[in-house]
Amino acid sequence: MANKQIVDTGKPNHLLRDRAIQLLIYLVVLCVSGIFLWILLDLIRGGSALLSWDFLISMPRDTGRAGGIGSILVSTLLVLSIALLVALPIGWATAVLLAEFIPAMSSFGSWVRYSLQVLAGVPSIVFGLFGYAFFSIYLGMGFSILSGGLTLACMLLPILVSTAEAGLRAVPESYRLSAAALGMSRAATLFHVLLPVAVPAWAAGLLLGIGRAAAETAALMFTSGYVDRMPESLLDSGRVLALHIFDLSMNVPGGDAPAHASALVLILLLLMINLVAMHLTHLWQRRKLNTE
Amino acid sequence: MIWWKCSILFQSVSIDRWFNAGLRLGATVAALIMALILLFLLLESWPALQHIPLMRFVTDDAWHPLEDRYNLLPMVTGTLYASSGSLLLVIPLGIASALFMAFYASPRMSMLYRRLIELLAGIPSVVFGFWGLTTVVPLINQWQPPGASLLTAILILTLMILPTLVLTSYAALIAVPDEYLRSAAALGLSRWGMIYGVVLPAARQGIVAGILLAAGRAVGETMAVLMVAGNVVQHADSLFAPIRTLTANIALEMAYAMGDHRAVLFVSGLLLLLLVMILTTMAGWFGKEHHGE
Numbered sequence: 201m202a203n204k205q206i207v208d209t210g211k212p213n214h215l216l217r218d219r220a221i222q223l224l225i226y227l228v229v230l231c232v233s234g235i236f237l238w239i240l241l242d243l244i245r246g247g248s249a250l251l252s253w254d255f256l257i258s259m260p261r262d263t264g265r266a267g268g269i270g271s272i273l274v275s276t277l278l279v280l281s282i283a284l285l286v287a288l289p290i291g292w293a294t295a296v297l298l299a300e301f302i303p304a305m306s307s308f309g310s311w312v313r314y315s316l317q318v319l320a321g322v323p324s325i326v327f328g329l330f331g332y333a334f335f336s337i338y339l340g341m342g343f344s345i346l347s348g349g350l351t352l353a354c355m356l357l358p359i360l361v362s363t364a365e366a367g368l369r370a371v372p373e374s375y376r377l378s379a380a381a382l383g384m385s386r387a388a389t390l391f392h393v394l395l396p397v398a399v400p401a402w403a404a405g406l407l408l409g410i411g412r413a414a415a416e417t418a419a420l421m422f423t424s425g426y427v428d429r430m431p432e433s434l435l436d437s438g439r440v441l442a443l444h445i446f447d448l449s450m451n452v453p454g455g456d457a458p459a460h461a462s463a464l465v466l467i468l469l470l471l472m473i474n475l476v477a478m479h480l481t482h483l484w485q486r487r488k489l490n491t492e
Numbered sequence: 493m494i495w496w497k498c499s500i501l502f503q504s505v506s507i508d509r510w511f512n513a514g515l516r517l518g519a520t521v522a523a524l525i526m527a528l529i530l531l532f533l534l535l536e537s538w539p540a541l542q543h544i545p546l547m548r549f550v551t552d553d554a555w556h557p558l559e560d561r562y563n564l565l566p567m568v569t570g571t572l573y574a575s576s577g578s579l580l581l582v583i584p585l586g587i588a589s590a591l592f593m594a595f596y597a598s599p600r601m602s603m604l605y606r607r608l609i610e611l612l613a614g615i616p617s618v619v620f621g622f623w624g625l626t627t628v629v630p631l632i633n634q635w636q637p638p639g640a641s642l643l644t645a646i647l648i649l650t651l652m653i654l655p656t657l658v659l660t661s662y663a664a665l666i667a668v669p670d671e672y673l674r675s676a677a678a679l680g681l682s683r684w685g686m687i688y689g690v691v692l693p694a695a696r697q698g699i700v701a702g703i704l705l706a707a708g709r710a711v712g713e714t715m716a717v718l719m720v721a722g723n724v725v726q727h728a729d730s731l732f733a734p735i736r737t738l739t740a741n742i743a744l745e746m747a748y749a750m751g752d753h754r755a756v757l758f759v760s761g762l763l764l765l766l767l768v769m770i771l772t773t774m775a776g777w778f779g780k781e782h783h784g785e
Contacts, residue, residue, distance in 0.1 A: 218684045225596055228588040229605060235651065236612055239623050246626070293518025301512055308519075314776075315523040321705075321772035322529065322765060323712025325739045329761045330529045332746070333536045354525050361522065386495045387511045415616030418714040418739070422746055442618045446715060449622050456626065463619050474614040478607060 240467075247464030250457050256465070260428050264448050265455055269462055271430040275345060275438025276414065278431060279424055282349025283356055283413050284406075290353075291360030292402070298361070299368035300390060320358035324418040327355050332422040343437040348424025355419060356409045363405025367398035367484070400484035407477035411470050417442040441466050533762045540755030549759070555725045557745065557753040564760055566725050570735035573642055573728055574717060575710035578649035582706060585650070586657030587699065591687060593658075594665040606662070613655035621719030624648040629720055636732040640722035643731040648716050653706040660705060664698020665691060697778045704775035708768045714739040738764055 258268035294312060302309045331351030341347040371394050379389040395402075417440075425437030426447060439447070445462045448455035495508070544562065552563035589609065593602045624644055633639030668691050676686040692699075722734020723744060736744075738760050749757050 214682045214685065218682050221684045222596060225588045225592050228585055229592045229597075232585065232589060232612075232654065233605070233608060236608055238627075239615070239619075242623060242627055243619070290518045290521050293515045294522045297512075297515035297519045301515055308516075312519045312523040315526040317776055318769055318772060319526045319529075321708050321712075321768050322526075323714065323739060323768055325712070325714040325742050326529070326533070326761050326765050326768075329536070329742065329746070329758060330532050333532045333758070334528065338532070354529075357522050357525065380495055384495075386508050389495075411614050415614070415618070417616070417618045418743060421743060442616055442715075445622055446618050446719070449625055450719060459622060460626075463622050466616060467619055470614050470616065471611060474611055478610060 243460065243464050243467055246457075246460035247462075250461040251464055255458075255461055259430065260444075260458075263452050263455075264428060264444065264458055265452060266458075269441065269444065269458075269465065271428060272439055272441050272444045272462070275424070275431050276440040278345045278434065278438060279349045279352060279420070279440055280410065280413050282346060282434070283352035284410070286350060286353035287356040287360055287409070288406070291357050292364050294357070295361045295364035295368065296390065299365045300394070301386070316358045316361055319354070320362075322355075324355065324416060327351055327419040328422050330354070331419060336423055341435065343423065343425030343427075344435045345424055345431055345438045346434045348420045348438070348440070349434075351419050351423045352413050352416060355416065356413055359412060360405055360409050363408060364398070364402050367401025367405070368394060370401065370484075371397045397487070398484075400480045400487070404477045404480040404484065407473050407480070411473045411477070414440075414466065414473070415442060415470060416440075417446055530765070533758055533765060537755050537758035537762050540752055540759050544752065544756070549756075555741075557749070557756065560752065562752075562756050564738070564756075564763075566727050567736055567738045567741045567760065568763075569727050570642075570721070571711060571737040571739070573735065574645045574649060574721065574737055575707060577642065577646035577731075578653060578710050579703065579707055581646065581650040582653050582657055583703060586654055586702070586706070587661055589654070589658045590661035590665055590699075593662050595683065595687060595691075606659075609655045609658050612651070613659070617652060617713060617715040618719075620648050620652055621716035624716060624720035632732070638722065638734065640720055640734055641732045642721065642728045642735045645717050645721040645735065645737075646731075648720050649710050649713060652713060652716060653709045656709055657702045657706040660702030661695070661699045664695040664702065667698065668694045701775040701778035704771050704778065708771040708775070711771070712739060712764060712768050714743050718743050 255268040256273065257270045259270050260272065261267035294316075298304075298309055298312065328351065331347055331354070335341050335347035335350050336343060339347075341350075375393050375397065376389060379393045384392070420440055420443055424440060424443075426439050426443065427437040428439045428444070429436075431438040441462060445459050445466065448459035448462065540562075549562055549564045552561045554561050555563050555566060589605070593605055597605060624647070625640075628644050628647060629639040631639075632641065632644055672690050672694055673686065676690045681689060717737050718740040721737065721740060723736045723740055724734040725736050725741075726733065728735045742757050742761055745753070746757055
């Protein structure tokens with residue numbers, strides 16, 4: 201971590217200016233940290249009253265005012281698993297190709313990379329429009345968990361590719377040279393040498409992807425739909441947790457208490473996922489330093 | 493580097509070729525998704541583009557889609573006001589935070605603050621919206637009713653795009669070569685003198701790229717704005733007036749839109765996509781030049 205201490209040697213008015221600016225910067229940091237804690241405490245205070253094991257497993261009743269979020273959690277899990285099942289093979293294949301198999305400056309490589317870079321910036325509501333037009337209507341999946349999951353898979357690709365590619369690129373070149381010198385083929389090198397080293401980075405990317413997917417709302421409004429029953433098949437509509445929070449707070453009068461509890465569940469889940477991902481990234485960076 | 497075609501670990505000679513083909517297939521699918529998105533937005537908005545002259549999106553007297561009046565302008569100004577307002581707030585906050593991490597904090601504090609910013613980035617937009625709706629809106633309502641307004645949208649958006657700017661500008665700041673810092677110190681510059689005179693100019697392109705990325709996020713944000721901005725179709729005349737953004741408009745009306753109305757919503761989606769594409773492409777240029785240094 202860069203911590204560059206420079207001795208103050210300026211004139212007195214410079215000293216004063218430096219102190220004032222330092223104070224301002226500390227104030228900004230305090231402010232941001234304070235707001236973060238404020239959000240967390242607000243959610244914990246509002247949500248902890250209703251949160252219980254029973255709330256997690258029972259079905260929502262009376263459009264969500266009473267009961268729990270059992271079916272919502274099941275739908276969320278289904279949408280997530282479909283998204284990952286589809287996005288992981290495609291994303292990781294792309295990452296391996298970009299990092300190991302084609303030159304960084306090749307035209308195919310830069311086309312794929314540019315396309316993914318643009319995809320990463322597409323607003324989630326536009327993904328929602330696309331998923332609705334393509335999966336729900338053109339492919340005839342209707343409002344279903346399947347079409348929601350596939351829409352999410354498109355959203356996840358850029359983050360999966362970029363984390364996995366960075367993980368592979370961080371493996372020192374000497375590993376590849378040694379593997380080639382030992383007479384290993386490219387595929388063998390990938391599976392036996394590069395992947396074992398890059399695993400923490402890939403896992404961190406996977407977790408970040410899960411976090412991104414679980415947080416998504418706008419892309420699922422017109423694809424996986426609003427129905428809060430327990431889904432019976434993948435072609436059923438299923439309401440995900442984030443959408444449940446939105447619906448309760450905007451469309452259901454008196455839905456604030458369960459909305460608070462659902463928001464608390466979602467945020468605890470995401471904080472956990474993100475903390476583990478950060479830990480993995482940290483681990484990987486340390487390992488990278490050790491191998492260099 | 494010369495790779496062996498066969499090895500004891502994978503006996504088949506052609507495995508590399510098959511493997512390569514499989515990877516190429518995956519990458520092609522990944523790259524085609526963007527083209528597919530563009531294609532389907534164009535296809536769906538085609539009916540509207542075909543028989544509604546483009547000028548009508550700005551000259552119609554109001555947004556009454558059910559009576560065939562499609563003036564998108566209030567939503568466009570809503571989006572522009574909200575995102576430029578939040579950019580004005582986030583630029584000083586974000587750069588100050590990045591400077592704190594790079595030059596003012598101890599390594600431990602810096603790491604801690606970085607974690608906090610990363611966690612802030614992980615909070616879903618619907619939770620930001622919910623928090624805004626239950627906490628910020630009532631607060632502003634006591635001061636200037638109705639509370640759900642441009643100001644609330646700006647505040648919530650600022651929190652949401654802050655991590656993007658902080659993390660990118662931090663990366664740009666620590667990429668400034670150490671020699672610059674040492675030379676500045678040797679010249680007797682004070683800490684702020686060094687930051688203002690040496691570090692910020694050297695990291696300018698990376699920071700601008702971060703600002704553009706943050707702008708892209710602000711323009712594309714839907715749920716949080718939908719929940720706190722009040723959603724009245726009008727040109728905002730003050731900070732306390734409720735507004736509706738392009739994204740919120742799509743989210744609100746898509747559920748019941750038919751025919752031309754639906755096509756016009758797809759047109760606004762296309763507009764959003766183009767706007768964000770321009771911003772991210774520009775950010776890409778700046779980022780590349782910055783790395784090229």
